[in-house]
Amino acid sequence: MSIKLALRNLLGAGLRTWLNVIVLSFSYVIIIWYQGLIDGWNVQARRDMIAWEIAQGQYWHEAYDSYDPFTLEDSHGSIPDNLAGGNVAPILITQGTIYPEGRIQGVILKGIAKDQQVLRLPTDRLIKENGEIPVLVGKRMATNNKLKEGDYLTLRWRDSNGTFDATEVRIAGIFSTDVPSVDQGNVWLTLEDLQQMTQSEGEATLIVSGSESLNNMNISGWDFKSMDFLLADLDQIIKQKSVGGSIMYILLLLLAMLAIFDTQILSIFRRQKEIGTFIALGMTRKQVVKLFTIEGGMNSVLAALVGAVYGVPLLIMQYKVGYAMPYEPDDFGIAISEVIYPSYSLGLILGTIIIVMLTATIVSYIPARKIAKMNPTDAIKGKIQ
Amino acid sequence: MEKSSIIEINNLIKRFPVGGGFFTALDDINLSFSKGEFTGIVGPSGSGKTTLLNILGSLDVPTEGEATVLDKKISTLSHKQAAQLRNGHIGFIFQTYNLLPVYTVYENVEFPLLLLKMPAREREKAVQEAIEWVGLTDKIKSKPAQLSGGESQRVAIARAMVKKPELVLADEPTANLDSENSHHILRTMEKLNNDLNTTFIFATHDEKVMSYLKRIIRLEDGQVVKDDWMELKEAAS
Numbered sequence: 233m234s235i236k237l238a239l240r241n242l243l244g245a246g247l248r249t250w251l252n253v254i255v256l257s258f259s260y261v262i263i264i265w266y267q268g269l270i271d272g273w274n275v276q277a278r279r280d281m282i283a284w285e286i287a288q289g290q291y292w293h294e295a296y297d298s299y300d301p302f303t304l305e306d307s308h309g310s311i312p313d314n315l316a317g318g319n320v321a322p323i324l325i326t327q328g329t330i331y332p333e334g335r336i337q338g339v340i341l342k343g344i345a346k347d348q349q350v351l352r353l354p355t356d357r358l359i360k361e362n363g364e365i366p367v368l369v370g371k372r373m374a375t376n377n378k379l380k381e382g383d384y385l386t387l388r389w390r391d392s393n394g395t396f397d398a399t400e401v402r403i404a405g406i407f408s409t410d411v412p413s414v415d416q417g418n419v420w421l422t423l424e425d426l427q428q429m430t431q432s433e434g435e436a437t438l439i440v441s442g443s444e445s446l447n448n449m450n451i452s453g454w455d456f457k458s459m460d461f462l463l464a465d466l467d468q469i470i471k472q473k474s475v476g477g478s479i480m481y482i483l484l485l486l487l488a489m490l491a492i493f494d495t496q497i498l499s500i501f502r503r504q505k506e507i508g509t510f511i512a513l514g515m516t517r518k519q520v521v522k523l524f525t526i527e528g529g530m531n532s533v534l535a536a537l538v539g540a541v542y543g544v545p546l547l548i549m550q551y552k553v554g555y556a557m558p559y560e561p562d563d564f565g566i567a568i569s570e571v572i573y574p575s576y577s578l579g580l581i582l583g584t585i586i587i588v589m590l591t592a593t594i595v596s597y598i599p600a601r602k603i604a605k606m607n608p609t610d611a612i613k614g615k616i617q
Numbered sequence: 618m619e620k621s622s623i624i625e626i627n628n629l630i631k632r633f634p635v636g637g638g639f640f641t642a643l644d645d646i647n648l649s650f651s652k653g654e655f656t657g658i659v660g661p662s663g664s665g666k667t668t669l670l671n672i673l674g675s676l677d678v679p680t681e682g683e684a685t686v687l688d689k690k691i692s693t694l695s696h697k698q699a700a701q702l703r704n705g706h707i708g709f710i711f712q713t714y715n716l717l718p719v720y721t722v723y724e725n726v727e728f729p730l731l732l733l734k735m736p737a738r739e740r741e742k743a744v745q746e747a748i749e750w751v752g753l754t755d756k757i758k759s760k761p762a763q764l765s766g767g768e769s770q771r772v773a774i775a776r777a778m779v780k781k782p783e784l785v786l787a788d789e790p791t792a793n794l795d796s797e798n799s800h801h802i803l804r805t806m807e808k809l810n811n812d813l814n815t816t817f818i819f820a821t822h823d824e825k826v827m828s829y830l831k832r833i834i835r836l837e838d839g840q841v842v843k844d845d846w847m848e849l850k851e852a853a854s
């Protein structure tokens with residue numbers, strides 16, 4: 233009976249119901265949209281980092297410490313035989329200095345084979361033209377230092393004996409990536425050039441693995457770092473970010489609750505005469521509470537249906553077109569592309585629907601309980617307490 | 618016709634808190650109503666008519682004394698028991714109609730029967746019949762906002778009578794009705810009173826109602842100042 237009456241109350245109220253339902257449907261769509269973007273962002277950040285930097289994992293020279301550039305001088309060794317020639321990309325890393333527009337700028341020099349297929353870096357553009365050394369830089373690095381393709385740049389570095397040396401290099405290409413750690417402060421050269429420059433022929437600092445079959449080998453002097461290990465920093469940031477995300481999620485949910493709570497509280501005053509009449513006609517308090525709670529719950533069911541009508545095409549469109557980030561990706565320490573493609577998981581969608589329905593129901597129950605406690609003779613007159 | 622008692626009121630006092638003190642709306646009322654009565658409570662505005670009907674309808678409780686309605690002591694009823702008493706046995710016609718605004722005329726009249734869980738067939742028949750009594754068959758699908766005051770009052774009357782309760786408490790039921798409608802409805806009530814032995818208690822100012830009443834109780838300042846049986850009066854004169 234309560235369900236029939238609740239439906240009758242909702243449909244009978246006409247426009248008022250549909251306004252509530254539409255407002256509530258926004259909560260569903262906005263929560264799913266927002267959380268889908270965050271999730272999509274995470275998926276993308278991982279994917280990009282794997283494509284540009286991590287591949288299947290990396291062997292690190294035992295002395296290499298990714299957090300300490302001052303150890304770079306001593307953390308390289310001969311590329312092990314069982315990796316050389318395989319589907320790998322050895323990278324030699326050392327410190328250097330460039331002088332863009334007369335400024336001094338410390339950089340990390342990275343040597344990588346011109347013909348590598350493991351990372352997405354466009355190393356095939358490292359073509360020697362007039363004997364000078366070709367280098368690649370990322371778009372952000374180029375923008376920050378006002379570098380253009382074809383520019384010449386003075387590069388200074390120390391060889392393995394600690395002697396300073398300098399040469400002109402030519403910017404053979406500028407690549408665009410979402411992964412800051414291969415872009416900002418990085419100058420990419422061919423492995424041969426950097427090995428020659430530093431007199432460390434046949435050596436590398438780390439070796440990027442391009443196939444799983446090469447992983448986890450026991451090679452003396454080298455430690456294998458798994459994909460998970462290399463993504464740990466990103467995961468950490470994502471975790472922090474998703475705490476921020478959950479706060480946003482809770483805020484949005486609070487907003488939705490407020491909308492329902494508000495309309496339900498308003499209902500107490502606007503509908504107290506109606507409620508008094510329900511009670512005077514013989515409804516028990518319990519029945520009234522049940523009726524109003526079901527009404528609130530039904531609101532959220534209708535809202536889910538209405539939300540689906542415009543939300544599904546909207547969210548699908550967002551999924552196809554992507555979302556252009558309104559801020560400079562540089563402001564973040566992690567990979568952010570300019571366009572984010574949201575990712576909607578079943579868990580996200582069902583979770584949101586269940587949570588909104590539950591809150592809508594609980595939030596309707598509270599004022600309903602208060603309504604039913606009113607003195608019926610006052611309620612009948614529509615007196616506000 | 619059996620004359621068993623349906624309502625007993627003993628030393629009933631109702632006070633309302635007003636400001637720092639109390640206002641005594643009903644002052645030591647002692648009354649007894651028999652089954653099948655057709656009785657009016659009259660008196661000036663503010664004399665306590667609505668207050669008395671509310672207590673008899675178990676919407677309110679006495680401050681002192683007791684009202685016993687259909688063998689139930691009003692002051693001792695739980696909320697649930699009071700709701701059951703209203704739902705099962707009492708039809709209430711409010712001074713302010715109190716129609717459910719989002720329901721149609723039909724749905725308003727149907728509501729008490731839904732609470733009684735009456736089967737659909739039977740329910741539909743009863744609703745149609747009650748709407749015919751008050752002459753609103755052509756307004757069945759209207760909402761209260763689309764009705765005139767008199768029409769609203771007739772819906773309220775149909776809603777109170779649809780379940781053929783043992784006791785109908787009617788607060789100014791004809792205040793907004795024209796003479797023709799008043800007489801029509803009063804005759805319908807009279808018929809229910811005769812056929813089903815339904816007890817009617819009116820609060821009223823209306824002269825048209827007076828002529829149908831078998832007993833008139835006059836309230837002034839919360840006290841019973843007169844209690845006349847019409848047959849006796851006519852016999853006496």
Ligand SMILES: Nc1ncnc2c1ncn2[C@@H]1O[C@H](COP(=O)(O)OP(=O)(O)OP(=O)(O)O)[C@@H](O)[C@H]1O
Pocket residue numbers: 633634635640642660661662663664665666667668669712
């Ligand atoms: N909840 C309340 N709080 C305080 N005073 C009240 C309350 N309800 C009624 N009263 C007072 O009790 C008195 C009786 O009110 P009641 O409504 O019973 O009068 P009535 O005889 O029905 O009048 P009318 O003919 O105008 O409907 C009035 O003076 C009113 O002000």
Ligand SMILES: [Mg+2]
Pocket residue numbers: 666667668712788820
């Ligand atoms: Mg009154």
